[in-house]
Amino acid sequence: MPTTLRQAARKATVAALSGALGAGLLTVAAVGAAPAATAATTCAGTASLYGVLPDGRLTFSTITPATGELKKVLVGADLGFEPKAMATLNFNTVLVTSTTGALYRLDVLxxxxxxVLERPPVKLFDSGWTHDKxxxxxxxxxxxxxGGVLIQYLVSQPKPTGSAHIGQRREIGxxxxxxxxxxxxxxxxxATTAAGALYSYTIDGAGGWARDDLKTSGWSAFDQLVxxxxxxxxxxxxxxxxxYWxxxxxxxxxxxxxxxxxxxxPVNTGGWTQQLLSAQPGTFTCATSSDPLDGTDIPAVKAAGRELMNAYDGGAWNSTAQWNCLDQLWTKESGWRYWADNPSSTAYGIPQALPGxxxxAFGDDWRTNPITQIKWGLSYIDGRYGTPCAAWNHFLANNWY
Incomplete structure (x- = not known):
């Protein structure tokens, strides 16, 4: 890991201690009345970013969605050509253009x-890919x-081999x-503009488009947005x-x-020196349900918590030992009450997020939806401690986690 990235990761860990969760020393009044639950919008997933350093080396970074903290940075080999723009297709496939107009496929391990790269970059096209983004x-x-023209292509394979799998070129406008x-x-x-506007574009099936002006200013400092x-x-x-996130x-x-x-x-106050960045698409998703879990049914909430924990990170925490740690941790913090409110610290909810x-980040219904709170709490534990048992052991030693 380059020194700047390593130092940034350390800074993020140290700085984040000021926002760590406090011990849930709740009063009777603090947990006495549960606000009514509403339609549940919950989010889950990860944030994975590929990048290219100024010296041409590929990077892979993961960010904890719950807190925005940098979790991991890996640095790979030099690509062997001067990159201009990049797009991530999936976890192990990245497309990169060169300054000479070639398009390459990176097969990542x-x-x-x-x-590492499974093989040297595969050149899909020799020329014509002069896109700046x-x-x-x-x-x-x-x-x-x-040249100010937005172009759409159809990609029909997860590892395209050329024009047979990247085609149907359409100029949107x-x-x-x-x-x-x-x-x-x-x-x-x-998208953002040099003047700092933030735009959202929707492209329809016929190639038409509509623009929403989300912000008129304030976003000019960013040269990468993912x-x-x-x-x-x-x-x-x-x-x-x-x-920033x-x-x-x-x-x-x-x-x-x-x-x-x-x-x-912020994710970091420094250290992100990549000249290009690209997020793996669709790894963080949100869904809305009109039939939320009854959060006042604590056994049902715990059952949902165990199910979510067992499935977390591909089942890496699926064990009785990890569940016992999580159960004890959140029983101590909040009694698994989604409305648990610590008036002295503003910590709130099942995981006692500080502030609530x-x-x-995991749903706009975070005040009343136990599922949103549990998903956030699992992501927080993963990013800060790695496992529920590590978080519980930290709590036992410090009375906070």
Whole structure:
């Protein structure tokens, strides 16, 4: 790991201690009345970002959605050509253009400790890919801009081999003079301008488009903007290498009024030196249910908590030991009450998030939906401690986690 990235990761860990969860020393009044539950909108998933350093080396980073903290950074080999734009198709496939107009496919192999290419970059096209920006929506459409023109392509295979799998070129329109461009969902794009506006574009099946002006100013500092889906947005500031994160409660509503700014808890205040960044699409998703879990039924809430814990990270925590740790931790903190409110610290909910509003990253119903709170809490534990038992042991030693 480069020194700047390593130092940034350390800074994030140290700085995050100021926002750690406090012990849930609740009063009777604090847990006496449960606010009514409403339609449940819950989110889950991860944020995975590929990047290219100025020296041409590939990077892979993961960010904890619950807190915005940097969880992991891996650095791989030099690509062997000068990159210009990149788009992540899936976990192990990345498309990158060169400054000479070629398009390459990167076949990536990565785990917790290493990042390598399965083979040298595969050249799909020798020329014609002069796009200054590239992004993939996770639903078959690759978008790029060239000379202010927005272009759409159909990608028909997870590992395309050339024109047979990347085709149906369609010019959506002109006037797309943008500073950043990223896909935020199925045929939905997010972009910023040099003047600092934040735009959302929706592309229809006929190639028509509509634009919503989410913000008229305030976003000019970012030279990279990426989204793993679910209304999570990450922006990089090139002058400092800082990375900031934002949560749009409803990314499809055409309004920027419900975007939560987390500028007080950035991913990092420095260290993001990549010249290109691209998020794996659709790894963070949100769903709405009109039949929320009865959060006052504590046994049912616990059962849902165990089910979510067992499935977390591909089942990595699926054990009786980890469940016993999580059960004891949140029983101590809140009694598994979604309305548990610590008046002395503003910690709130089942995991006692401090402040409770942090849980908005996993749903705008964080005040009343135990599922939203549990998903946030699991992500928090993963990013801070790695496992429920590690969090419980920290609590036993310090009376907070």
């Amino acid at each position: 990565t785990n917790n400790t290493s990042l 590239l992004t993939y929506d996770g639903h078959g459409h690759l978008y790029g801009t060239a 002109g006037g797309f003079v943008l500073k950043t461009l990223t896909a935020a969902g199925d045929d939905r794009l997010l 989204s793993p889906g679910g209304g999570l947005y990450y922006g990089r500031i090139p002058t400092t290498g800082a990375m 934002y949560k749009d409660a409803n990314p499809a509503d055409g309004s920027g009024g419900d975007i939560a700014y987390h500028n007080d808890t 509003s942090k849980m908005d």
